[in-house]
Amino acid sequence: MGIERAEIKWPNDILCGGKKICGILCETADFAGQTLAVCGIGLNVNMTDSQLAKIDKPASSVYLETGICYRPEDILNTILEKMSSWLEIWLNEGFSGIKKRWEELAFGKGLEIEITENGQAVQTGIFRGISNEGALVLERRDNKIEKIYTGDVNWKI
Structure with missing residues (x-):
């Protein structure tokens, strides 16, 4: 297109x-x-x-x-x-x-994001990519890696 x-x-x-x-x-x-x-x-x-x-x-x-x-x-x-x-x-x-x-093609990889559920922030960290299951890979502020399976992503640009 x-x-x-x-x-x-x-x-x-x-x-x-x-x-x-x-x-x-x-x-x-x-x-x-x-x-x-x-x-x-x-x-x-x-x-x-x-x-x-x-x-x-x-x-x-x-x-x-x-x-x-x-x-x-x-x-x-x-x-x-x-x-x-x-x-x-x-x-x-x-x-x-x-x-x-x-x-x-990932938008915002390497940028700080906030994960929200029902309008409430539940996690923040750096968006590192996706896992082998398709989950969002988040590097938290304590440097631990977490897989996120649900939620809305907001970029802190």
């Missing part, structure tokens, strides 16, 4: 220039003895500055990042192609292949 500066904000947001452009939610479900993944993707496609101004956090859209107004079906086809290539990485390399690429 021509977006040059996309980054991943743990665990499930895609940012462009520090502004949210996409959110992804994946959950597992057991069905007939199989574990299946159910994924939802919310992508700001053709939203304008005036539309995004109504959102309470900094946001962007594919249109604002590229200057191109896309047909939703073209965006869907691109997403499906990318998902297929990520699935191929998963099948060939396991999570280590995903993790390597995820960390290359």
Whole structure:
């Protein structure tokens, strides 16, 4: 789609220039003895500055990042192609292949963060990456490493 500066904000947001452009939610479900993944993707496609101004956090859209107004079906086809290539990485390399690429695109790695739950700060420290399980790796102020599995991340920039 021509977006040059996309980054991943743990665990499930895609940012462009520090502004949210996409959110992804994946959950597992057991069905007939199989574990299946159910994924939802919310992508700001053709939203304008005036539309995004109504959102309470900094946001962007594919249109604002590229200057191109896309047909939703073209965006869907691109997403499906990318998902297929990520699935191929998963099948060939396991999570280590995903993790390597995820960390290359990680937003704020090495910066101080605050983890909140229900609006309350529960941890602070340096964001060091993700674990082999996908947890956020936090270096606390006492230099101990902790894995964070849930919570909202706020950067102390």
